[in-house]
Amino acid sequence: MTQRRSYAFGTGLFIVLGFAALAYLATQTTSVANASQGSSYTVETHFANIGQLKNRAPVKIAGVRVGSVQAIDLVPGKEEAKVTLSIDDRHKDIPEDSVATIFTSGLLGDQYVGIQFGQSKTPVKEGGEIGLTRPAQQLEEMIGKFFGGGSAPDRLGGTFHVTGSFTNVGALQPGAAVKMAGVPIGSVDSVTIKSGSSEATVTLAIDKRYSQIPDDSAGAVFTSGLIGSQYVAIQPGGSPTFLAEGDQLILTQSALQLEDLIGKFLVNGSPSDNKSGGAQGGTQPDNSGKK
Amino acid sequence: MTTARNDNVVVRSLTQIGACGIFLLTILAAIPRSFRHGRETIRQIWFVGAMSLTIVMTCGLFVGMVLGLQLYDVLSIFGGTSATGTVVAIAIYRELGPVVTALLFAGRAGTSVTAEIGLMRATDQLDAMEMMAVDPIAYVIAPRFLAGVVALPLLAVVFCAMGVFGGHLVGVTWLGIDNGTFWSNMTATVDVHKDIIDGVLLKSIAFGIVVSLIAVFQGYTTPPTSEGVAYATTRTVVASSIAILALDFVLTSFLI
The missing domain is CATH 2.40.30 (Elongation Factor Tu (Ef-tu); domain 3)
Incomplete structure (x- = not known):
């Protein structure tokens, strides 16, 4: 009989130990918050x-x-x-x-x-x-942002489109940022050449939150930093009317080519020689007044 | 066994599986009657469960320790040693706990059940019981089967707890992973339903049924010779191991 009782005691101990271990697993190694x-x-x-x-x-x-x-x-x-x-x-x-x-x-x-x-x-x-x-931040976009490039177009408001003609867009790519006062307000939708034209037509998708852009604003292709990506900067004008969907930017300024700059520097010797030198108006608005 | 010697492997295996299935139904039918022999069931739980604790706890500890060591080594390549606790826990709960416990159980308890019943058969004890109007299925087989089904999940849970303890021992105490990181990463990832209920409990109950059934079936159908008992014992281990690993794959593919 004592033999049997020791079996029963040992078995009971074993079962209790098993359930204690189960309780330990269920409470100590998992989080209730996950359930x-x-x-x-x-x-x-x-x-x-x-x-x-x-x-x-x-x-x-x-x-x-x-x-x-x-x-x-x-x-x-x-x-x-x-x-x-x-x-x-x-x-x-x-x-x-x-x-x-x-x-x-x-x-x-x-x-x-x-x-x-x-x-x-x-x-x-x-x-x-x-x-x-x-949307999810893609690592490529984050790197792009780091170099001043485009941010992911978000869906916070929708966009409207304006176009601009540039004689030279440099390395501007669709998806590049559109900035006003350094703040990203949209992205470049497409860069094309219209048939019968020698100029690049750039379509900008601008966030609707920034709808109050004067319609005589100028668009310029800038480079952020020395090796940064290129972006379109909007320089606001003074007109009381605002840009709307499908409008065209009248004043545009093309991309500066590093080669041109170096060439100018070598030919002209010093910036003070600019007036007498043969510098073409790389920094001048190209299409002033053209509509 | 009534199978003829000249039957081919397929026919013999199918006959065995079929006989095993019928035997399972016989046991299930006898379980209500076996409650009259409750003490026998408790004695068997003691024998197959409590007596297996030492080996299961030792193995669990070492499995957890070796997992901790290996994972720390590999995860340090990716700078992810803080995930050691998580991976140790998930690996043990989902796979190693139930499977290794079931394999140990087949070797430690399944064989002795087979040998015991086989010797009862060889020494005509089972026939003697029938002569005395004691149903051997209800008195001998069903308690051993039930004991295995009850004991294996409990052993698996103990194994898992020891494994996590072993992983903690190596990871935190020895290799210096932060104690809080070890536990918080583990608790953030381990899921009660998916890992503990589906992983440890459900699998080990299924393995308990399979291993116990194979052990008592092999013992009950042993040829009544000393050679037959030896052969049946071997077959218990081989068949259980194959059944455990195959069933593990099937269960995992359903549960995952």
Whole structure:
């Protein structure tokens, strides 16, 4: 009988030990925050670029996980990604004008969707949409920004298009930044040569938030730094009327070629000789008055 | 066994699997009757479970330690040693814990169950029980089967805990990973459902059923000779190992 009792005691001890170990694993090595907490509601967002965002990626508010990415689809016929977020029911009070942004945790970390609250008193509803989004930051764009180049066009307001003719655009590429007072306000949409013309036609996509640009403003192709990328700078004029969709910039200034500058420097000896030298007006508006 | 010697491998294997399945149903039907012999079940849990604790804990500790060491070495190439705890925990929970425990269990407990039942068969004890109107399935087989199904998940959980402890021992105490980083990265990634319930528990319960079934089946159908018992014991280990690893792949592909 004592033999049997020792079996029972040992077995009981073993089972208790097993459950203690299970409790240890479940509580000490996992986070309760990771477990899905009951019901959730879905919200739709649209991004110009989702980068490496994956299904089940976290959705965070102020860095706290509130849900996960449920589905990622391409909007049919558009270069735009539809991301469905599944957000925990406890977080019902997200303003409908919040901004959804794709962030990267750390340099090599996974990407997640961060929601920054707006001002609206109305919360976003089940099946609703967070309309304001910022796309994933691509490393190439960040490097581009570092050299003063283009930033990713965001969807915060939409864009309008204006064109300008340049005799020389240098190394200006579609996607390069359009800046006013050094602030990026849009990007270069296309660089083409129209048939029957010897000038480059540059189409600029400018954010609608910056719609109050005088229509006699000048566009210039500048280079940021010595090895930086080229961008289009808008130098505001004084006209009371503003640029609108489809307008043309009247005054343009072409890119400075480094070779030209060096050539001028060698030929003219010193900048003070400029007036007598054969310097062509590289820094003068090329198309003044031409409409 | 009623299989003829000249049957080919496929026919013999299928016959074995079929007989094994029927045997499983017989055991399941006998389980309610085996509750009358509850003490026998507890004695078997003691024998296959508690007595296996030492080997399982030692192996768990060493598996965790070696994982910590290897991962630290590899992850330091990428400057990611802070992920050591995470990877140790996930590797142990999802794969090594249930699989290695089941393999150890087949070697430590499965063989002795097979040998015990095989010897009972060889020495006509099972027939004697039937003569005394004691159902050997309910009194001998079902308690051992149940004991295995109960004991293996508990052993696997203990193995996992020891493994994480071993990984912590090497990673934090020895190699100097920050203690907070080790735990916080682990808790941030390990998921209760996916890793512990699906990983450790579900897999080890499935392995417990398979290993116990193979062990009692091989013992029960042993040819009543000393050679037959030796052969059945070997077959328990071989068949269990193959079944564990194959089932592990199948389960993983469903669970992942």
